[in-house]
Amino acid sequence: MEKVVIDGIEIFLSQPDDVPMVWVGQDELVTQLLAAWVIINDDDLPLNPRLVGKPGVGKTTLAYHAGRSMDKPVYLFQATMDTRPEDLIISPVISEGGKIRYMASSVVSAMIKGGIAVIDEGNRMSEKSWASLAPLLDSRRYVESIVAGIKIKAHPDFRLCTTMNDDASTFELPDYIHSRLQPQIFIDFPEREEELQILKANLPFADEEILEYVVDFLQAAHDANERYSVRDGINVARYALKRIFKEGGTSSKEEAFERMRDASAMILDPAAAGYFEDLFEDDDDE
Numbered sequence: 001m002e003k004v005v006i007d008g009i010e011i012f013l014s015q016p017d018d019v020p021m022v023w024v025g026q027d028e029l030v031t032q033l034l035a036a037w038v039i040i041n042d043d044d045l046p047l048n049p050r051l052v053g054k055p056g057v058g059k060t061t062l063a064y065h066a067g068r069s070m071d072k073p074v075y076l077f078q079a080t081m082d083t084r085p086e087d088l089i090i091s092p093v094i095s096e097g098g099k100i101r102y103m104a105s106s107v108v109s110a111m112i113k114g115g116i117a118v119i120d121e122g123n124r125m126s127e128k129s130w131a132s133l134a135p136l137l138d139s140r141r142y143v144e145s146i147v148a149g150i151k152i153k154a155h156p157d158f159r160l161c162t163t164m165n166d167d168a169s170t171f172e173l174p175d176y177i178h179s180r181l182q183p184q185i186f187i188d189f190p191e192r193e194e195e196l197q198i199l200k201a202n203l204p205f206a207d208e209e210i211l212e213y214v215v216d217f218l219q220a221a222h223d224a225n226e227r228y229s230v231r232d233g234i235n236v237a238r239y240a241l242k243r244i245f246k247e248g249g250t251s252s253k254e255e256a257f258e259r260m261r262d263a264s265a266m267i268l269d270p271a272a273a274g275y276f277e278d279l280f281e282d283d284d285d286e
Contacts, residue, residue, distance in 0.1 A: 004112055007150045011090065011102050014109040016073030022201045023058065023065035025194035032185050033066045037159045048137050048180060050122065051163045053187035056229025058198075059163035060120050062187065067116030072157065074116045075106035079125040079162075081171075085132035089152075090145040102148045107160070111136070111143070114157030122162030122181075123171055130177045136160070137180035189222045195230055202234050206241055209253075213260060217275050232268055239263040 002013045023030070036047040051059040060076070067074035077088070086092075088105050095101040110117035119125075136143050141154040162181060173181075190198065195218055199211045214233045221228040240263040244256065257276060265273035 006152060009102060009148050009150050011104050011108075011112075011148070011152075013104050013112060014075065014106045016109075016113075016115055017064070017076045017106075019064065019076075021061040021064045022198075023061050024198045024201050026062075026187075026190060029062055029185060029187060030066055030069070032183075033062060033161065034070070036161070036183055036185075037066075037070070045139060045141070046159050047182055049161045049183050049185050050181040051161060051185050051187055052166055054189075054227055054229060055165050055167065056231035057187045057189060058230070059165075059187055060118060063116070063118040063161050063163060067118070067159070070116070070159075072116050072159070073110070073113060074118060075110040077106045077117065077119050079119055079121050079129075081124055081126070083125045083129050085129050086145075086147050088129055088132055089143050090148045092147050102145075107133070108143065108152055110160075111152060111154040111158045114155035115159075117158070117160045119160070119162040121165060123164040123173060126171055127174055127177065130173060134176070134180065137177075189218075190230065192219050195219070195233070198230050199233060199237065203237055203241070206237060210237060210241065210256060210260070213257070213276075213279060216279050217260075217264070217272075220275050220279070221272070226271075228268060228272060232272075235267050236260060236263045236272075239267060 002015075004011050004013065033049055033051070036049040039046060051063060053059055064074050064076070088107055090105065090108060091103050092100045093103055104112065107117045107119065109115070122130075133143060135141075136154060137160070141158075142151050144151045189195070192215055196211060196215045199206070199214060203211065214237045217236075218228060218230060218233045237260070240256075240259040243259045243263065257279075261273045261276040264276055
């Protein structure tokens with residue numbers, strides 16, 4: 001485990017994340033995020049964007065992809081309602097021999113290594129926790145660990161963004177935090193062709209016809225203002241394909257539809273299954 005010494009205190013670092021996240025299409029969103037992180041000259045500072053959208057539209061994937069495209073290590077931090085300030089900075093743990101070991105969070109590890117920190121679902125975190133990051137998000141660019149009794153300065157290459165779901169089950173953050181999390185980049189559902197490419201990238205083993213039906217389901221749901229996302233579509237297709245595989249394949253298009261309808265009801269809700277029933281009826285009419 002890598003460690004550094006800051007003001008005489010030994011700090012153990014977290015490892016960056018290496019996960020199979022694939023971002024497809026929507027290049028403009030990548031450009032918007034990378035622009036927020038640009039440094040124009042020595043007097044400039046990077047911004048700390050927040051990526052906002054419905055659950056499952058790829059906010060975390062976008063942030064991870066953008067960070068990796070810069071050839072930087074990416075550190076993901078999952079925020080929850082129980083996240084404490086020390087969880088974001090440094091936590092003491094008891095090591096062998098009863099000694100205290102100071103463990104840096106993924107955010108602080110990114111600060112030290114000059115990586116990218118992605119705080120996922122940031123508006124599930126309380127103001128108290130965000131307040132501990134306030135000096136990091138402005139020109140001061142440091143955090144203070146009360147536990148270890150040190151200040152930690154961010155590496156010049158350090159970048160940060162947060163993702164936020166646009167649902168109601170979150171904390172309302174105060175203006176002084178929102179003003180530090182700019183710009184706001186809104187991520188909406190992809191267009192049909194991009195959605196199909198995302199499905200293909202995540203389900204390379206799936207039959208083309210199955211993926212076409214799933215995209216038709218998603219597009220119909222989007223038109224009806226449902227919150228079903230491409231992630232939901234991937235899960236529906238994946239489970240339907242597992243059922244088909246377990247049963248030794250299907251003998252008809254109708255059976256494949258039934259598996260997708262059943263999967264959508266089990267993974268999402270009965271209303272989702274209704275979309276597949278409508279698609280099957282429309283397909284039969286043609």
